[in-house]
Amino acid sequence: MEYQFTNDWFGGNVYERGVEVDLRSVWTALLKSGSYQSILEIGSYEGNSTCFMIEQCGAKNSVNLVCIDTWGGSDEHVAFDHDMGAVERRFDHNVQIASSKVANDIHLSKLKMTSLMGCANLISQNLHNAFDLVYVDGSHTAADVLTDAVLSFPLLKVGGLMVFDDYLWNFGYEMHNTPLKIPKMAIDAFSNIFYDKIKIVHGLPSYQFYLVKTSD
């Protein structure tokens, strides 16, 4: 069986200060440096990033993965009339393939709901400090990204890694002519307000934003 992906947002090359950067190589380096056994993903779509994390982390250890997605699409998908039922079926298919490729057990829970409800659900189960890695790639409006960051932060272990996708993504701005429709303002606000509880991971390209939690 083959993967079924119709896009490569996750693995795409991005330009930073005139330099072309392959996000997969950045992630490979990041994931090599630690052990990621429990992962929370907000925004999975067809599972491109999910499968990458399964392949990378599942090669080293068993992985407990929680994927939150409405599988209803975001503004930008609705604009392009994506068939989200088919997207979800491809997610199910793709994660099955990824799990079969690795030697270790992959336990995947799908939370098909808004990230607000999904995070609230995990918080109510007392999963504080439970995740080694949180990947935030759901709705790209500033309000939703800020909400996702604030609600998932308590779920992240001290020492755990939080990654935001699309820090420099601009399409929402071009569509709606307002910074309220892109993640940057939310990531800036979050990283400023939580500055004494995080360490921004330096030396990496900034199309995505990487930070480590240093305290609760």
Ligand SMILES: C[S@@+](CC[C@H](N)C(=O)[O-])C[C@H]1O[C@@H](n2cnc3c(N)ncnc32)[C@H](O)[C@@H]1O
């Ligand atoms: C950019 S895609 C994720 C891409 C995926 N991480 C990858 O690398 O291929 C964003 C996803 O977030 C989901 N989404 C949008 N708003 C959401 C919300 N409020 N709560 C949960 N999921 C949401 C969409 O259904 C979509 O599948």
